[in-house]
Amino acid sequence: MSSDLITLSVPAKPEYVMITRLTSAAVATRIGFDVDQIEDIKMAVAEAIIMIINQLISPDKLLVIFSLEPKLISVKILGEGNWDSNDISTHDLGQAQLSKYILGSMMDKVEYQIDNGTIQAILMHKNLGV
Amino acid sequence: MSSDLITLSVPAKPEYVMITRLTSAAVATRIGFDVDQIEDIKMAVAEAIIMIINQLISPDKLLVIFSLEPKLISVKILGEGNWDSNDISTHDLGQAQLSKYILGSMMDKVEYQIDNGTIQAILMHKNLGV
Amino acid sequence: MVLDERFDSVTGTWYISLDGEIDIYNAPEFKERLHQLIQRQSGNFVLDCRGLNYIDSTGLGVLISALRRVKEYGGEIKIQNLKPYLKKIFVITGLDKIFTIEVGNHEQ
Amino acid sequence: MVLDERFDSVTGTWYISLDGEIDIYNAPEFKERLHQLIQRQSGNFVLDCRGLNYIDSTGLGVLISALRRVKEYGGEIKIQNLKPYLKKIFVITGLDKIFTIEVGNHEQ
Ligand SMILES: Nc1ncnc2c1ncn2[C@@H]1O[C@H](COP(=O)(O)OP(=O)(O)O)[C@@H](O)[C@H]1O
């Protein structure tokens, strides 16, 4: 059987990041991650979104795609819609470094899809019961 | 300015209804509904999904579209993908009546889109601060 | 879902504590559990909903189905300590008229 | 976010309680608030994070930016009562080395 997909799309605005966090927590709960792992996944999704929003050029929508397999969650976060110069970003490289550390430590695998120096998508996964 | 859209797509399986509830609660929280209203919206979204799942013919995916305006949330729940005869439904008319009462009382307006006796979509909205 | 169950043979009553959420996902298991208890020992039911945070129409359907069986032998189902927003659902659906809904604490 | 703030003029210290979530949405307001306090009265900072449930990298960025200002006049920022999963983030990012992180209860 193929994996179940759950997708969430929100405007790329800071006020909606909270919604992606709560949805991520719900999804992680459903496949049986424990409390600490749920917190990790929630945080990782939020940091991936922050990285994509906080760029010189950023999208106006964000798509979060959860792919659920019995012992694994993979999450793809991608910018969608119009990519335009950014009025909310701090364009802060130190900031991006913080996000990167957090992502790398919370998830078992993280991949960045970069085009012309802009992160278009972040793909990450976490194994259940590790 | 046009309204902000948030969309969530999940497989039409009972185990994923919880995720739509939590996402609905997060969305309702973000636009400033109070605790009781958040509970109403959460319940209404779940009941709309139950009505669509619990039919003789039901879809394999569900799409929940939240449209956010300053003083209003509207939610459209629609079946998507393949519509096929249902193996999880109780096909229970008493059940559907319960859902209908709950929807009608929780939301300010509810519209059913019915085709050939099957509910394809449910559109509802709730005003802020009523 | 069902946190605790015990049969009081003096009053002929099942005391059951409900917990967390009862929804379309776990309602089938809840139904199974109630029907098993009814078969093990016919009696009245007292459902303590102090720990119940959510119930949807499928959960209500299970209660209705249990009530139907319990009424066959002349029993009743009492529902206690519902949170206000859950009590509201019983009222909206008219189920407050077929179940005995007790507000507040009625510990035995 | 900021639940409570008071300046203790004996020790020259701002005592601040953080509450709920600090994230990309309210970080700008949090930054504004800290910078205002620093301008009102330069001093050390003690942040009580007992009520803090979440902080993301933008919240950490605000703390770093505040620390930079506080260090300019030789002050320090102490962070108290972090929940374990939030402490973890300070460790992962190496910020446990630039802030004074105190475990357990250090009420004044
Ligand atoms: N008064 C009622 N209002 C709404 N729904 C009802 C009512 N009575 C019965 N139902 C529906 O009927 C179902 C229970 O009927 P029942 O024949 O006892 O089911 P089962 O045989 O599966 O135990 C419930 O799922 C409920 O949705």
Ligand SMILES: Nc1ncnc2c1ncn2[C@@H]1O[C@H](COP(=O)(O)OP(=O)(O)O)[C@@H](O)[C@H]1O
């Ligand atoms: N050691 C560090 N590690 C990661 N990020 C850092 C570090 N130092 C600074 N930064 C970044 O720099 C920003 C704060 O720098 P600062 O120049 O004080 O900002 P501002 O002028 O806006 O107050 C923070 O947002 C943080 O992301």
